[in-house]
Amino acid sequence: MAMSYQKTKSPQPVPGDVRIRAARPSDLAVVVALDAEDTGISKPAYWKSRFEWYVGRRPDRFFLVAERSEGMLGFIVGEVRAWEFGSPPSGWIFAIGVSQEARLHGIGSMLFDEMCVRFRKAGVRQVRTMLAKDNQLIMSFFRSLGMMAGPFIQLEMGLDP
Numbered sequence: 001m002a003m004s005y006q007k008t009k010s011p012q013p014v015p016g017d018v019r020i021r022a023a024r025p026s027d028l029a030v031v032v033a034l035d036a037e038d039t040g041i042s043k044p045a046y047w048k049s050r051f052e053w054y055v056g057r058r059p060d061r062f063f064l065v066a067e068r069s070e071g072m073l074g075f076i077v078g079e080v081r082a083w084e085f086g087s088p089p090s091g092w093i094f095a096i097g098v099s100q101e102a103r104l105h106g107i108g109s110m111l112f113d114e115m116c117v118r119f120r121k122a123g124v125r126q127v128r129t130m131l132a133k134d135n136q137l138i139m140s141f142f143r144s145l146g147m148m149a150g151p152f153i154q155l156e157m158g159l160d161p
């Protein structure tokens with residue numbers, strides 16, 4: 001079933017005091033809350049493991065957050081992956097989320113743009129992601145940023161118990 005969403009743009013301009021920075025271990029609880037607000041499921045163990053993987057000094061793994069003085073507005077997670085599926089090194093975006101009251105103010109675009117800057121600095125020239133075909137919101141978002149269908153398709157099958 002297609003996800004429904006509403007585009008109700010407020011007249012507020014993009015807040016000028018938003019900054020994008022690398023996530024810190026102390027951001028974990030806010031990321032868990034932000035994700036739970038959107039998905040309805042709190043996944044502290046999952047995000048703890050993602051923080052262990054992405055938050056640190058590795059030059060090919062990125063966990064960025066958008067914040068202003070009142071607190072965190074959103075996050076994005078990405079990584080440079082090489083040679084899986086026969087693909088040369090490319091930047092993969094695995095997750096993005098902007099708090100519901102901060103949406104449609106360009107925060108998601110800022111996070112995406114900063115991730116692309118980090119990918120370029122890491123030496124890759126291609127950015128990829130994967131999404132559910134019926135997720136119109138995410139599809140609109142990534143298409144608006146210039147992403148298009150790529151050369152790979154995903155295959156799957158169920159496994160007998």
Ligand SMILES: CC(C)(COP(=O)(O)OP(=O)(O)OC[C@H]1O[C@@H](n2cnc3c(N)ncnc32)[C@H](O)[C@@H]1OP(=O)(O)O)[C@@H](O)C(=O)NCCC(=O)NCCS
Pocket residue numbers: 005006007008038094095096097098099102103104105106107108109110137138140141142144
């Ligand atoms: C997708 C998401 C990150 C966008 O964040 P955002 O800060 O609102 O995005 P922006 O304001 O930068 O929007 C950029 C463009 O995306 C498109 N877009 C964003 N929200 C949209 C909506 N509700 N309807 C249609 N297009 C939309 C528009 O083209 C927009 O440009 P415009 O405002 O000039 O028309 C945010 O809606 C979100 O967190 N959604 C849930 C996340 C999710 O489902 N994650 C699961 C996959 S990891």
